[in-house]
Amino acid sequence: MRNVRFALLTIAVMAAVISGASSADVGVRQLPAPDVAVPDTVSPQMQAVIARPLPPFWNDHPKSAEEWKVLIARRADDIAATLPDLRQRLGVKVEPTTIGGVKVYPVTPESTSEVNRNRLLVHVHGGGYVFGPGESGTREAILMAGYGRIKIISVDYRMPPDFPYPAALDDAMAVWEITKTTDPKKTAIFGTSTGGGMTLAMVLRAKKEGLPLPAATAPGTPWADMTKTGDTYFTSEMLDNVLVSNDGWLGDAAKLYANGHDLKDPMLSPVYGDFAGFPPTILTSDTRDLFLSNTVRVHRKLRAAGVQAELHVFEGQSHAQYAADPYAPETKEHFGELTRFFDEHLAK
């Protein structure tokens, strides 16, 4: 097989030379077609996660609201089916309610740690602004509550196709109004992917509206730029076995959510916002992550704005796989870092 691939590569290189492509595209690097094995520098559990095939739906392009809803419901059912066992094993209780008219899931560990007794995390789930409705959006909050022994309110924000921008952010901000009655110094915001982008957008909007800022934030591999701008959108394409490519469902979801709004609006792509005055922030990504550039660009921009900002990058993993297997050592390590970070920055 390697010989066949090498022969094809040789033909490709010859074709490149003949067509003179290298002179036409300055600095463009024409890469060979490599076989990339699962690294042995991660735990056996994480090796199994990294070895997973590409998601069967990664290149789905739903043609209508109905088709979107079918795909969304199927994914939600798959995730929701895993949650009773997860809640039970992590000793976490979840009971839906509403805050400010918005559906939320308070996620509570059986025993909150003494130091976290008066602290609260607001969670915004991931899923490209389309996936993760209802209970299926609470998975990351269950992990955080269980491993961090801290109370969480997970926001079940409205999403496309029925509710495009700014419904999701409006809902999250309505929940953030709880800081009128709770102490923001004891409160943080966190979330992964879309939830990471929303975490950043919520702080930008709180700044703009003169609302209290959280004491800390934890955007995990945030969807900070929805315009397919950033190097790893290209260098990790087809390597990342979670998002795979911006040209699959992901790019469609961006447009569906934006609904005609400029994707470079900082409320959609927060990397274009002003990070001055942001609270201490911990960012997490992975070496194969399509959003590694999103993450490091936000990190560098926070640092340039003088913000205390930590970066953690996990070996060999694709997008957000630091939470893929609830019991992998890397997962515990990730939630351990968040727990420590919140403990350092939230008032007691």
Next chain:
Amino acid sequence: MRNVRFALLTIAVMAAVISGASSADVGVRQLPAPDVAVPDTVSPQMQAVIARPLPPFWNDHPKSAEEWKVLIARRADDIAATLPDLRQRLGVKVEPTTIGGVKVYPVTPESTSEVNRNRLLVHVHGGGYVFGPGESGTREAILMAGYGRIKIISVDYRMPPDFPYPAALDDAMAVWEITKTTDPKKTAIFGTSTGGGMTLAMVLRAKKEGLPLPAATAPGTPWADMTKTGDTYFTSEMLDNVLVSNDGWLGDAAKLYANGHDLKDPMLSPVYGDFAGFPPTILTSDTRDLFLSNTVRVHRKLRAAGVQAELHVFEGQSHAQYAADPYAPETKEHFGELTRFFDEHLAK
């Protein structure tokens, strides 16, 4: 061109299906052959650096000590030629001397900042344990002294082909004996690539020998694993336009230095060492860096050992390009982070 490449990819995929390769290699990801453009998410200066072609010598395999020396001398001359102007523009003085019988280059800024008056950095240069002899090894120290306004001793350690392991480390440790007469709490160790690996190995050896530890270290994209182990050795192969591949001169240099010693010895591959008790450490890498895995594996291992360890990853750059253009904004940002970190952790 894209169409030609796509057609070839299609043939390759068909060949893969026919040969049944996917069932034989569980988890192996067969990537297409992409064209990767220079990202526009970095400064114009850094775009020029990222657009550079692969180094002409990346796949050189010198067959004898003489051939190595020719290559080493040619590279050293190229770098040394740029240094008078660099010293002048950064206001830095370099005068060779010896410490403990080892050749060193004290690198001194015209005006040390008030806060750094009594502080000292020990610098170990990069170059795969073969490149960077004499003055050519002082480039990074000049940048650090100039931007950080701090005194530096750059170690001109002995190298292969004449002096394999442990000569380089012996020399660096002989210089570290200066901490018998200077205060180690006011001293840090730093270096990039091989110098990053040596920085970590020096601390491991100081621990083992009961010598004082530095107050901080700054291993830039360290050669922490010389065995081609770590995911980005594979995922960034041919993408990184500095190191390019472990199968070029780099892997040969590893064997030349090791001279029969086990490459997994922590004194050669410090990622296999015990990081308990390490001083605060700042690590730097890049998204296209062949050594990104080296860097993040060290970061995670330091964190697991309870060490205060910062990670910074630059967008779009290959190995150590945070210092490629002395005047790029990213270069100033990098040395600004190191300066701030040393200031936080070194006694006055």
